Amino acid sequence: MPYIRYVHELSLQHLTELQHKYLNKHVYIVGISSEQNLQVVKKFVDSMGSQMDYTVAMDTGGEVEEGLIMKAGARGIPHAFVIDADNNITFSGHPMDPMFESALRTAAAAASDRGAGGPTGRQALPLVTASLDELLVMPVKALKLILTERGLPTSDCVEKADLAKKIAATCANVTYYK
Structure with missing residues (x-):
């Protein structure tokens, strides 16, 4: 269990670093929890402090679990997706995979080219x-x-x-x- 927690904390720190790096480039890191109890989620996020300095959302209706995670065949956590401004999944895998940051760089460049970072024509x-x-x-x-x-x-x-x-x-x- 300590090893799993260590890997998990490394991933959270990595995501925080990436959020700081790409925030001004219209790239946003959002952690999604399947936990249904808001107080449990808040307690966890608070306990992580500055190691987890990005948005955390709750999948209370299971839409993310069913519509994204299961369809992608994700089998464990952490699992990361990069979704571009046109809602295309450009990466699905572990957040420590070097291809994850590569996909973020590509998304940041595309968002910067658009100016506002929103989906084209929307x-x-x-x-x-x-x-x-x-x-x-x-x-x-x-x-x-x-x-x-x-x-x-x-x-x-x-x-x-x-x-x-x-x-x-x-x-x-x-x-x-x-």
């Missing part, structure tokens, strides 16, 4: 900064529109509160494009 949708209480007073149709514009499913939301919670969890810190 407009960034604004972040949803409304509080959960503010979202709960909005019509269901408006809540569904917010999610569908961002390509997020609504079929997993049974009640209005489910829609509002999903928006609050997924649309406040991630830029989506249409």
Whole structure:
């Protein structure tokens, strides 16, 4: 177990170094956790301190697990993907693989050539900064529109509160494009 933790910590430090290196080049490192408990994730991220200085998201609905990780045949962690501005996977493998950084360099060059770093010909949708209480007073149709514009499913939301919670969890810190 100590060896696994050591390798894991090396990967986290490596990802942090890469985030610092490429941040101004429109390349963003996002760690995705399948853990369902927010407090567990926060505690882990806090315990890592500056060794883990990049965004961490939670895959609470399993969309990343099913739609990306399983389809790619990833069998363990850490596993890294490089997804370019046009949503093409240009790398899938271990983050310590030298080809990972090569794919990041290529993505950074392409993003820099575009200027804004967003997908070609696509407009960034604004972040949803409304509080959960503010979202709960909005019509269901408006809540569904917010999610569908961002390509997020609504079929997993049974009640209005489910829609509002999903928006609050997924649309406040991630830029989506249409």
